[in-house]
Amino acid sequence: MPSCRRVMIVERDPQARARLVCALRASGYGTVEAGTGREALRSVQMERPDLVLVGAVLPDIGGRDLVRILESGDHGEGVRAVITSGPGASGDDHHDDDEHHLFRWSHVDQVVTLVNSLLDDGAPPDPAALSQPVAAGPLRIDPARLTALVDGKTIALTQRECRFLQVLALHAERTCTRDEIRNLVWDGSEHVIGRTVDVLVSRLRSKLHTATGREVVETVRGIGYRLCGAGGCSAADETTGALPTDTR
Numbered sequence: 001m002p003s004c005r006r007v008m009i010v011e012r013d014p015q016a017r018a019r020l021v022c023a024l025r026a027s028g029y030g031t032v033e034a035g036t037g038r039e040a041l042r043s044v045q046m047e048r049p050d051l052v053l054v055g056a057v058l059p060d061i062g063g064r065d066l067v068r069i070l071e072s073g074d075h076g077e078g079v080r081a082v083i084t085s086g087p088g089a090s091g092d093d094h095h096d097d098d099e100h101h102l103f104r105w106s107h108v109d110q111v112v113t114l115v116n117s118l119l120d121d122g123a124p125p126d127p128a129a130l131s132q133p134v135a136a137g138p139l140r141i142d143p144a145r146l147t148a149l150v151d152g153k154t155i156a157l158t159q160r161e162c163r164f165l166q167v168l169a170l171h172a173e174r175t176c177t178r179d180e181i182r183n184l185v186w187d188g189s190e191h192v193i194g195r196t197v198d199v200l201v202s203r204l205r206s207k208l209h210t211a212t213g214r215e216v217v218e219t220v221r222g223i224g225y226r227l228c229g230a231g232g233c234s235a236a237d238e239t240t241g242a243l244p245t246d247t248r
Contacts, residue, residue, distance in 0.1 A: 028174035037061030
């Protein structure tokens with residue numbers, strides 16, 4: 001992506017809003033915040049987010065009503081919006097007869113996975129792309145030879161290590177969540193638990209560091225992994241803070 005994608009979070013609960021903002025910034029997105037529907041409508045055309053996450057229950061405008069307004073373009077150019085409901089949300093956010101589906105989340109990585117999917121237009125990497133060499137920064141991956149080239153040094157990889165690095169390189173502008181990694185590296189196998197991913201990353205990180213002396217893969221705590229020095233938003237977006245409370 002040539003520039004940082006921006007997500008607006010409209011959420012009345014300041015703690016839930018802070019968790020989402022921190023997670024999305026750490027994952028490579030720019031963020032815009034609003035605590036009410038009217039505040040969101042005032043700023044959406046000026047900020048021009050790529051996506052708006054709307055809390056189901058707001059203090060002034062119903063979440064579903066706000067989504068309809070945002071998507072219809074009644075206040076300017078329409079913008080994609082999704083209704084969300086986080087942990088501890090009240091039970092008055094449920095309407096079976098509404099055409100908009102409610103996305104319920106309990107951990108911030110679920111929201112990051114959703115945002116990644118929507119802003120990637122829901123498309124996984126092209127299978128053809130996974131069979132071709134891919135480069136990101138100082139890293140070049142050759143799936144035919146199962147090797148990575150970093151700083152002129154060639155590192156032998158297992159098939160899954162190679163696929164993992166390919167996925168990160170193809171999405172170098174953002175963080176890849178553990179759910180995405182399970183789906184793309186292990187083809188969505190139900191037998192893959194979180195620790196399996198961590199073991200693969202630990203082994204690969206050690207192999208790359210031993211060969212090059214540099215860190216190639218970084219952990220975004222509570223969310224997933226990305227390439228060190230990857231693109232995304234600048235440091236001015238405060239992407240380095242620890243995620244409060246809602247982590248795995």
